[in-house]
Structure formats: structure tokens, C-alpha cells
Amino acid sequence: MAIATWNTLVAIDNSGAVITPTSNSRSGDSFAIGSTTVLYIALDPNNNIGRCEFEVIVIDNELPEFTNCPSDLEVMLMGGENSTLANWTEPIAKDNSGSVNVSLLSQLPSEFLIGRTLVIYTATDPSANTASCSFNVIVFSSDMLMIACPADVILFTDPSVNSSTASWPAPVFNSSIVVAVNSSHANNSRFEVGHAVVTYTIAGKDGRNASCDFFVTVIDNESPVFSRCSSNFVSSASPSMATGTAFWVAPTASDNVGVTKLTSNYEPMAVLPIGITVVTYIAIDAAGNRANCSFNATILDNEDPVFTFCPVTLEFMADAFGNVIVPTSGMPIATDNDGPLSVSTNYNLAMLDVGSTTLVAFTAMDDAENMATCNVNITVIANSGDSPPVFISCPSNIVVSTVMTQSYALVTWAVPQAQDDRSTPIVIEQSGYMPGRQFAIGMWMVIYVATDSIGQTAFCEFNITVLDQEDPVIIGCPANINEVTMNNAPIVVSWTPPTASDNSGEFTLQANDNHAPGEMLNVGMYDVIYTAIDPSGNVANCEFEVIIENDAPPEFISCPSSTVVPTDPGQPYATVSFSYPNPTDDRSSPMLFGSHGPGTQFPIGDTTVTFTAYDSASQSAQCVFVITVEDRGDPVIIDCPSDQTVYVLSTSDVAAVFWTPPTANDTNNFTLTSNRNPGDEFETGSTQVTYTATDVSGNTDTCSFSVVVQETLPTYDTTGSVNLVRIGSIASPFAASDVQTRLPALRDDMDRLFRTSSVSGDFVGITVTGSSVETSDKALIEFVIYFAGSPV
Template identity: 35%
Template structure:
């Protein structure tokens, strides 16, 4: 209720007499809430009426009050659902009018709420139209990420030859969400993309409207099966050392290597150009390794050739040593020659004899051999001559022998007892002779010489003569018979003709033939002796004599 004050309205009438005024409410009256009509009625003496009407409105300016308005609620959607149930204690409402307000609400306790924020508003209106609200938020959170279907398995590929990438293909995955809204799908790569060598992660991301995200991740492994390629690899080198050089510096051009990945391989080597190499063969190896651990090697050999043989200092000449008395051996001493090599490493020296060794009579070669690490050899050779100064001795050297040729033979057999030879060294000398007992010897004098030579080249000789005498005269063949001729008329001589005889000799040598007359000579009347004489080299002579008779009766 409210006391309402106002000024009474004044009434007048044309009659000049104040009319009688009546009212339904007087100022200061209590009025209930709401609209109340107040009426003033003025009645003049003639019974004429006039009214003054106005409304008193008593209103409630104090709004309704909610008690226990719920706080904001936070709910999560269950798996595979797009809504969540929210429960709360409903608020109570009072009004100062004592009249229960009219309450309205757009959602009820236990309702299902969609993902997101839903504002629940309780509205209370009292009869004075005062309004009060109780509002709180139902925040339904979608905590369930999308779900991928058909997420590809890891892909394993190899690069084609001379390429650094490989194309990968797969069936793209799909994604669903409990919100029943299609999630937004993004991906890092697409089917048909080219992938570099190595492992690349392909990521598909599905995001729902609540920003829940799910990922589908798989790897594309691109294997590089091809090793790097050396485009240049040095050739083997042979370096010949000069005198007094023990090592050599080797230089080569830069190594070039490529890889199909397009990336420079890591190159390691055990030697570098400009390094110093010792005598012998050294394998130089470059190894190129790409990011896939494929490796290739470039190898070449640096051969430092030592063709310089070692050198001897103090190599001896011929050493002559006599044997002691009645000894066939001699002890010989000398200083070992010294060997050096350009490599700086002492060569290995071997020798056939050492100083202080015993040597037999004769020449013995002593050889020192120095071999360096490259197999080059140098030798120091000298001869040790152990000589016997006493010559051999012949015992029983034969006397001169005299022989005669048999008939019809040009030689004669001679026999003798061979001499014996000894030497003080105790070693049998070497004996040479050009004839042996029982040999045939030609007519004349032949010297038979036995020569004995010991190992110190001392010589002795035993010489005697074989004197073969030819006592057989030559033999004529075809000695002519006597010739009988007559002188021509009136002449005192006549010419004679015959076949000349021939002569042979047992020596086999043609004897010398002389004659007293020649074919075609003229002969005087009477008997003339014609003589052929054959004489061999031993002065044995034979005669062929015939007569030429010239008859002079025709005169």
C-alpha cells in the first residue's frame, strides 16, 4: 500500500454558487499496488454534474529476488556423443509484494545441452512488472578428439638412380568426430609428393569445432641405395728415387665426388696430396660416405721405387796367400767391407766367407751381398788365391822312343809306361797330354809332352820324342819295258816315246820323281839307259830303269 497525496481540484459553476463536490478518495488515502481510479463529482443546484477522474497507480519498484541461482556449469560430452546432461538445483524466487512472481526458464534441469556455451535464464516478473533474472552458463566441452580411419602405415621407398627424391603415394585417411560435424583436415604432404632421402614425417591433423585435435602420423622412409660416385680418382703413381734420397713427396689432383642426394658426401682419407712417402707401395684410400651411410672408395697406390743399389766401401782386390809348408789350406784374414744405402737403412749383408776362414789351394771367390729393403743388390767380389809355390814332380818320365813303320804303312805304334805325378799340396795335379800309349805316330819326330798343373798354376812337364823312321822305299808302277827304235833315213838319232811310270810311298806322301830323259827326247844309235828315281821324305829311293835301243842299219 502507498499513501498518495494530491491537491483537490476546485469546482465552480456558472450560477456563481459553489457546487457540491464529492470524491471517491481523498488526498492522504492509502492505495493498493496497481491502478485505482479517483473520481471527483461536482453537482450544482440545478442538478447538473461534472466529474474529474484520474488514476492513482501504486507500483512496486523493487524487483523480485532469486535465491540460490546456480553457478556456471561445466560438462564434458561422453565418448561418441554430441551433447551432455546438465543438472542443477533450481533457484527460489521471492517478491516484496508477497505475491509469488511468474517465473519462466528456457531450459530444464536434466536437459541435454549441445557442445559449446548455453545460457540458462530464469526470468521472474512480479505484478508490477518488475523483472529479475537468474542466469548461468552451461559450458559443454567436447574433450573427445576426432578419430582417424585408414591412417597409412610407414612407407619405405628407394630413390631412382641419379635422383635425390622419390615419389610416395598412399590412400588418404578420413576423420570423424563425436560432434557429428566433419572436422577440419589438414596435412603436411600430399600423395604424389616427392620426398627427400631419409625419414620424413607425414602428418594429417583433424580439428573439431572444440579445437580438439587428432593426428595421423606416418613416416616416409626414402632409402638411398646408391653410393657416392668419384668422378675423378688419381691413377697409381710410381716415383723413382734419386741418389741419396730415402723418401719422396707425392702430389695428385683434387678428388671429385658426387652423390645422387645432391648433398656433398663426407670424405675421409688416410693420406693427403703433398705427403711424404717411404720406399715401397702405399695404398691411398679416399672414402666418401653419404647421409644414408652408403660409401664408395677411391684407391690408388703410391709406389716409391728405390732403384739405387747399396754401396760398398773398402771392397778388396785379389788376395794372394801362399800355403804353409806341407799344408793344402791357408787361413786368410781381411777387414769386412762396409755397406750403406740411400734409404738411410742399413742393408742386409751376407757373405760367402768370413775373415779368418781357411781356404784351399786355388782361387776362391768371396762375395759380399748387400740387399736393401727394395731388393736392390750390390756385391763386393774379390778372389782369395791360395797358391802352392812348389811345382808338381814327374816320376818315371819315359826316354825317347824309336820306331820303324811297317811295310805299306805310314805310321808306327809307340808304347810307353806313363809317368806318375805328385804335388806337395797333396792334391793330384791336373795332367794333360795329347798322346796316349798305343797311339799311332807319323813318320818323323813327334814330341810327347805331359803337363802337370796344380791348383796354384804351378806347372811341370815330362817330354820325350817318338822318332818314327820310314825304311820302306817308294814303289814304281808301270815302269816301261825296253824300247827298240830305228833311225830315219839319213839321221843319226831317233825319237823315243813311252808311258811314264808313277810311284807311290807307304807314307802316303807322293814321292819326288826325277828322270834322266823326257818323252820325245832323241836318242843316238846304240843302247841308252833311261832312269826314273822316286825319293820319299825319308830319303828312301826306288829306281825304274829301261833301255832305248836305236838301230842305224837304214843308212
Template identity: 25%
Template structure:
């Protein structure tokens, strides 16, 4: 019959020897057997003797050997397969608690009664084995047959010290002999097994007093816990983070084979980790309560660039009288997978103590952190005033009176003063983005009202500063870009925003500036907190729709000899033409070189600018014929025939003949008094005839 054993555990002081197993064989409560106890009442038996006499209810055998040295009950047997038992028979102790103990030792008493001659043969054995935490049985103590008086039997049980199947140690005898062996290893639970095979009469064994002792160890050494290696991973698309998976930490311990490992910090594997560095920690605890901590870092890099959307393209007409237009547009819209950094409003005030007055001030600022300038407060002395704000990159020095160096970025009209030496807001929305590390200049001026400012020390010295910018000493001056006095200190406040997305104008002109006629491409760049950059562009088209102004010369009065033509000169030099941009072409009709006869000819001047805008003006050329000395001779000259289709003759001695079409173009020239017109197209022509007596012009029809 199999029965479970009861563990006897005696707790002792730290590092002292403690008995973990105490098997006295006074009952069968602590172990199990592969076959139940039995007895035939004579020489076949297996059970407890020594006054206990437990043979599973069967008679006490009569042939128990006369063992000595045992105290109380002991386990014994002889001819173990005599009553049908299966060899070998095993006796087992399972689940012996050894947690917290080291230097384990086994001790037990063993005997075998020798009958002359002995009856132990080569098939007989007694083997003690153990395993820790189910790791597989290992040999602990072995007895095999040896010292045979014949080849195979009539021997003793001898210890097999090297477990090679040959007895090479001490003999067992009638008296109980104690054997002690070290149990190698540590763990939580130990199983002990004794296997016995004796299979004929007078082959016997007896065992008693099995014990296991160990040294109770105070475990103050924490486990060794190993975290995964650091992880670097890009963000998931559209998310300010990433789903990250990782293995759990592992731990080893010198006494506890299975220390508990628990994640004690950071998001769990398979969850969303934010952009940036996140520390994940694990804690390992051994059976003694010792703890160890390890950490590793998961870095989620924001690799996704922000999305920047520029305004739609803008098309507008020029401002009157200007080769361009003031254009305002909305700031680009920026979105990103990570939230926009918080924008913080800031300001820096110089002083409001007056001392001098004029129209306005010029001064430099050094930008320490990226910012967007929005507005200014001023020291307005007059009850009301209109203001303009200009800026430029770099210092104002050298540009005090050069308006072309400056850009107008904002204006405020009807500003009501809050009192002298009191900040008066201009309430602008400039959206002027300035870059850290750069110097910029401002010109904050009224257009005629009186503002107050203060005498300075040295222009360019730092007047006031904070963590974001420095305002330097500057100058005061008249509007616009007039008389300048230096050093003078601006009385006012710069109002700005810092933080948020870093949006910069990298090409083109800012909103509120004058864009030239034509196409200007405006490009903005944005960078997020991780340094990812995106750009967008849009076109601003300013059309020149303004026609030029033109003034023609007065009417022209000219005299020609009777019968002669007047050749029109080029009058463009006498035309006064202006344009908001530039005049490109001046044309005249009739064209210069055209011959006109007596009477009034209207000349049309057309002025075209570079954009194709046209304007006309007109004046008259009045031709009057007067008699000359050679008039009678010249007037007698005739063309024959007229109309003509081939040869035309002139009834005079000529110097030259020139034939012109009605556009004033010369189509034929000769010094003969005959000429051929067959190559000319049909129509009217003017023939200019030059003789020694003068010139005359005749009309010729070619048919």
C-alpha cells in the first residue's frame, strides 16, 4: 500500500545545521512503496520490524535476521519476490522542502545479515538516488554484490563508491552501519528514492534512521535582473508615438531558481510609447525578498515632417501710380503628428520717461530665441496719431535716410493716446517671424504726431534685454526717413510670441509688403520640435493695369514749295511719356519718313508700356505751299503715260527719280528720265523728281 510521508522540519538559527528529513521507520506515514508490505510468516517478507511489526496485516515473519544497532522500528525484507512482488521494489520520499538550505547531507543506517556462506549474488543491489526540483535522479549511495565465494553468488553487499557496478567499498554486516553522503545542488523540493532487489532466501536487508540535514542560509544577495537592450524606433504614421513590443526582463539568483520578475515602470509591451525617451523598469524578487531593479530606454523618434499649407495663389492689380501693390495674405497653416509646442506671449519694455520728442525711432534688436513680433506700444504725446512700422535685416546704421532699405510691415491709424509717458498700444498683428542669432532693425514712427523718447548713451549698446531678445540704443528722427538724431532711446514695448512651430519666410516677401509687378514666389519653411522640415510655396501675381501718361507736341506748321511734298520727321523725341512702371514702345502714324502734301495731316502717337497698356495722343501737321524761283520750270514736268503699266517717261533732264508707295516706303530709284514700273503692284505711288532747278512730286498710278 502506498502512503504519503509527513515532512519533519526543524527550524534553527541562520547558518546552523537543520534537520530537513528524519525518517525513523517507526511507521509508514512518510514514504510510499512500489509494492505493499507483505509476509508469508516465514522467510518471504517486506515491512517494518523492531517492535513496529507492520506487514500490511500479514503474520510477523519468523526468519527476521538478528540485526544489531537499530533503535526502534526499521525497514527490512528478504526474498522480495517470494510472494509475487515485482522487483526491484522502490521506496520514495517526495517533495522534501529544501528551499533556503544549502550544504545538504544524507545519512542512513544499513545492514545485511551474512549467512555462511553468504547468499548475495550479482543481481542483488540496494541503490539510494535523489532529484532536486524534478531535474532527474542522481546516484547518492549504492550497494552491490561482491566478494563471492563462487563465481556469481555467496557474497556480501559491498558499497559501490563509483557506481560502476563493482563493489569496492565497505561490506554490510549484521550490525547497523551509518553511511553519510553529500547531496549536490540547491532548489525548492527534493525527491529521495531507495531501490532494492533481493530475490532468494537468506538474501536480506535492513535500513533505519534516514535523515537529510542542511545549513539554513540567510539569503541577502539580490537576484541579477537583465533588461532588454535599448530600443530606438520611428513614430507610427500620423501618431506622436509608436506601438513598441519588447521581451520581458530575465533574472537569475544564487539560491532561488525562479525569482519573480515584474515590470514596475513604463508602458507595457505592445502599447503606445510617446515620442521621446521613455524609461521601462523591471523588478526581480527572490524567495528571500531580495530585490533588484533594471531599466532600459525606449526612444521613439519623430521622423514625420509637419504639413504646411500655404495660401492659394493671389492675383491683383497694381496700386495706382506704383509698379507693384501692397499684398496681405494669411499665414501658412501647419499640422503635425505631434502637437504644436505651446506658444508663449512675451514682451520687453524699454522705458517711458520721455525727455525729447519727434516723429519716431530707429533701433536694432538682437534675437536670442525664435519669435514672432506682433505689435508695439509707443509713448504718444499728442491726443491721436497715425503710425507706420518698418523693419530690415541687419542694423539700421547706414540706412537712416534710405527708404529703399526698409520694408513697411504695418500701419495703424487714429491711435488714441493713453497719456504721455504711458504705454499706448498700436494693436497690430504683424506676424513678423524673426530668427535666433540674427540682428534686425525697426523704424517705429508716427506720420506727423509727436512721440517722446529719451537721450541715450552709445548707439548700439544694449538698452534692455530678457531671455528672448535685446533692444539696443538707437536714434530718433523725422518722418519719413528724415533728419536723424543719435543716440536716442525708444520709449516703448515690443510684443511678441515665442514657441510653437518654427515657421520662416525663406523666399519672397512678407504679408503687408509691396510686391512688384509680375510673379513673386513666396516660400515658407516649417520645422517641428524634432527638426523635421517641410516647405510650401505660392505665387503672388501683380498685374500692371495702369496705362501710361502721354503728352504730344503742339500742332506743327510747315511751308513747302508749290507742288512739293513734306516728309514727316520722327516726333517721338518731342513726346513726353511717363508710366507707373516703364514705357517700352512709342509709335507714330503716319510713320516718320512719310510724305504728305499741302493741307492738314493728323499724327497719332501711341505709347505702350511693358505690360501692353496703350494710350494715344494726336497733333496736326499743317503743310502750306509757297511759290519758289524755279516753280515755273518744275511745274512743267509731266509723267507719261499716267496711269502706266511698264515704261514711264519724264519730259525733263533729271538728277534722280525716287518712287514711294503710300506707306512712305521707297520702292524704286533711278537717274534716268525713263523707268520701268512693271514690277510694282497696282496702286497709287508718289514720284519724287529732282532736277537742277529743284524738286517736285507727282502722283503716279500703276495699273
């Protein structure tokens, strides 16, 4: 809601009736955000309607406000975990509009990794005003050297000084592995206005260090203080002038951080008009805090009026009825250095005695009650014949102000009355002016003529002066303009010039110092004043400031160097800690965003870590370094087979040898290769089988064993037979010739079969001793199996 005010609306009508408009809203009412139509209706006695309609627009420029923004959240991991869930109370925001939308600025991970994650909520109202709430989720490992600093500290200066004492919560770290804690500033230290970086550094038991930073910002919210703010000053007007020279001792101002600008609307020895003028000094400090010193400079009118025409004698005529005719010309005239006068007499001139002479004192008095006197002997002479008409009432000069927002005034007066010694005279206004008429700004002479029956005339004259005392109205006065430039370069500044209006319809609008939109301005502060003046000397000012500030992009005071680290034992990654980069800026505390945080698990290889600092003007700077994780551990081959010995019947025989292949472990991807494979055929003698594990970093491990094939005389044998319905790729019914041609391959298959069976340790060989085809279409195969050792 907002309160809106406007000038009172006046309705006029040719009927001359006084009309009071009615409306659906009044000046001073409260209006909701948005546009509201205000309608005024004026109704004259004949039910004719006049309408005036305008919009009241209430703009919402108030930001939403978070009522419960969480503090930084610390979570400690145990048992080798590298991520966790984090819980907090969702922040709530309120807004003057009654409606606000709270949302996360970006998607959060399902679980928070070791390190610092920035969480930002935004609150947006229907007018797109936005506020933010941010905090960090800091995840520690119980065995990790990591430190989390408190949030930035913002505070105001102590009274009368340019500093303040800052205190903050202790940083968070795993105290069980920390042997020393150092800080660049002690808690409860004093900080001067501006930004300071506080750095905490911890030393771990293993010799490693870790650090963190935060800002302490001290803001000056103390206004300057005036000394010798003058008391009200009184002086006299200069001779014959409506102005006077005013002198005072200019005040001075002091401030806890220094006054950068001291301005006033008037300076000592200024020429001021008669009356009271308010003199105002404004002091502004480096933080933009303001203080006012105001006092009254009064110019007194001590100069008496002067009669420029003061006759010694005057003669008045009396009409036939004995009424004194007071002339309208030839009377004493007085002037004054300051405006209109009132002239009075010690006698009622219309009541002077006919035929006598009276000493009459004419007294002129100005607004300051200064007086002058003119003494005149007035003789009243009786009328001896027909007398001309006489006005028995004639209005005095009339001075009125214009109707608000109009260039005219509605003026009424009583119509003059005349009498004659012979008949009732006819009274006519010569210019067609009637009471209730609109008179434009300026002076107008109204002349009534009274004519009697024999053509004699009398005149009643008075002036109507319509004063314009309404100041012009400046429309669209720009707000203060704040622009930022870089490298102290001049910048083009533009604004929409204001416009003006005046009830008179005539005015001039000009700007001071020739400052105009599109001008190239250097770094500094510029006062731009537009002044509108109407022909009556009424003045309105529009004043705003153009402030050009230099803004350099953020800079990093510190940025970690690129580093090479080994993988964590038995892991395909390395957990790397580093100090957060430390950005600074000449105008604000930069916001820091990073791709990775301290304590992040980095994979094998090169990972580029980028931190970006943004200042309030969205300028940015980057800190970039590379974390290189090297895989310095060899793969490990597990379950390497022992030496293998198999038997054959003859040195010319070969044997298929079987074993369980080994496996391997590595922190990274690897390949496992060998020169021979299970099931390969080996000739008699000793053959070395080698397995090699190689990871992507080229690290290797080998495993070797011997396969010995030796001729052995069997110590016992056994015979057997088997009926087959399929031999290799041939299925029954068989022809005897088919069976004979496939017996060598069948013997090899049966040899392999027994070498993978439970008797493989004593198995020497097998021979096929015969074959036949049964009438049932089965092939009967007869064989002898040879063993070494003793039969069970």
C-alpha cells in the first residue's frame, strides 16, 4: 500500500454556482500496488456533468525479505564415506505485496561430496524484486585435514570513529588431527571501514596445512555532524530595495570517515528578498550519509512608505443632496520599497462638512507596518445647480490569485450604486465585465459609468489584479544516477530530461552547468539541476545527482598452484585438500563460485579446477589450477597357479593342460594377458606360462608358472567301453567307415575329458582298442586308460 496525494480539484460553471466535485478516492488515501482509476464528477444545478479521470500507479520497489535463512551447515563423515545427505529447514520469505515465490537458484546434488557446496535460495515477488539467501553445506571426513570458516561478517562503525570491533564464531575443523591453529586477525579485533580478509590456517599431525578465508566488512552508517550551524539571521533591506544582503558564518561539518561534499542553496552575502528565507547546508560523507543544517535568514523592511504626491489643499464638491463627492483622481499618492500599501484617513471623507475646511491626515502603511503621513486641507463646496450623478459605492482595487492549476481567477464584486439629484442614473460597465467572470493573469481595469437624465456622467473605476502564485510543476525528474566505469575511463551518461507545466501555460526550463543527456563524464559526483520559471517569477527545481564510480574487476590475492598427487591407497582417486582462493574487489565483497572444493576426490589424470569471483557489477576474475592424480601403484595378480605336471605315454604325445586363470586388482582399469591359455596342448618338456596385468598408467605385475609334460610308464591300467550315438559332428546311424575315420579325434577328446576329471593327477593316457557298429545304430568304442601310481 502507498498514500497518494494530489492538488484539490476545482470545478467552475457558467451558472456561477459553487460546485464541489465528488470522487471514488480522495487525496491522502492508501492505494494498493498496481494501477487504480480515480474519477471526479462535477454536477451543476441543471444536472450537467463534468468528469476528470486519472490513474494512481503504485510501484512496488521493496525487496522480499528472508525470515529464517539457514547458517552454514557442517556434516562430519565417518567410516571412509565420501558423500552424505544434508537436511535444513527451508527458508521462508515475506514481501509487502503478500505474495512471494521461493526457489533454489540451481539444482543440488542428491548427496553432498566432501568439501563446500554453496546453496542459494531466491525470493521473487510479482514485481520481479528479488532477494537471495545463501549458506554453505560443508562436509568433512573424520581423517581429512579441512577447515571451514564462518560466514562473512558485516557490521557498522562505532559512534564517532571509522572502525568497529568484529567477532565471529570459531572455524570448524577436525580437532583430532590438528596440532596448531593460527589466524591473521584475532577475534574481537577492530577493523576500519572497508573490506578485510581474515585467514585461518591449521596444521595437521602429518605435516600438511589447510586454510580458509572470510571477509569482515565495516560499513559507515553515521551521518556527518555540523559545527556552528548558524542561528536564525536577521538583517535589513537595502535602501529603496525589496531585498537585503544577508551575512552569516558558514557552518562546517565533520565525519568519522571524512566529509566529501558540502553544498548549500545560499552562501553568505547572498541577496535575499524581504521576509524569511530558509538556508540549508547539506554535508555528504564518503559512504553517502547525509546531514542537514537549516536556519532562517530574515530580511526586515524598516523603510517607511513615501508620499510622492501630497497636495497642500483639495476641494471636494457636494451634490444637490449635500452628499460629499470624493474624487477618484488628484488624491495623495504613496509608494513603498516592498509591494502594496494600504492608505487610510483620520476622517470619513464622505462625511466632511459642506462649506468647511478640514485638515485630513492620509496615512500609508506597508506590510511591515511602516507608515508615512500626508496632511491635506480639504474644503467641501456646495453645489449650486444640477449635479452629475454620484457613485455611493465603488469597489476598491481587487487582488486575487489564480484558481489552482488554471491561468485565471474567478472574481466577484458588488455592482456599484449611483444616485442623482434629479433621477435614478443608469449604471453601465464599459468593458463588458460582470461579477463572476474569469480574469486571466495580469491587471484589468473595470469602469462603470453612471448617466443621469440630462446626460451628466460619473465614473467608478477599480483594478482587478490576478496574481499567479502557483509554481511550475516539473514532471519526470530523474532519480539519482549511479554509473560504473572501468579503468577510470570517461563514460556517456544519459537520462530522460524532465518536462514542465505551468498554469499560465508559459515557462522556461533550463539545466545548470550545461549538463545534458549523452554527455561524457569523468569519475566524480555531479549535481544536475533543472529550473522551471514562469512569467510571474515562480520557480520549481528538479535536482538529482550523477555519480560516476570506477569499478575494477575482482582480483585474486591468492590462488592455489597446480599440484601432482598420488592416488589414495587402493583407490582410483586422490582426496585433495587446498586453500580456497582469496578474491578481493574495490567496491564489494566478491561472490566466489568453484567447480571443486577442498576434500574433493579427484580421478586419475588431469582435472582443471576453476574458481570464479563476481563483483556487484557482474565483473569476474578466474583462478584456475590443475590437480594431477598419478596412479603410482602396480596392479596385483591374485591366485597365480602353481607349477603343473602332466603325464603322457610317449615323448611324441602332446597333452592338453588345464588350470584356473589368476585374477588381478588395481586402482584403475587394467588388462590381464598371458602367453598360453587353459586347454592349450603342450609338448613333452617344460614350458613357462606368464600372465601380465597392465593398468592404463602402464604399471605392470607378472605371474609365471611351469607346465611340465613328461613321458611316464603307467603302473596300472583299466579297460572300458562306451556306446555313442554321436561322434563329433556325426550322429547315428553310423557306417563302420565313418567311425574308423573319426577314432583319432575321438581319442583326443577322451584324453582331454580325463585330464579335466577327478583322476587327472594320475592320468597318463588313453588308447582306443576297437570299435564296432551295433544293430541299434550305436557305435561301441573300446579303450584302455593308463595311470601312474597305485590303484585305490
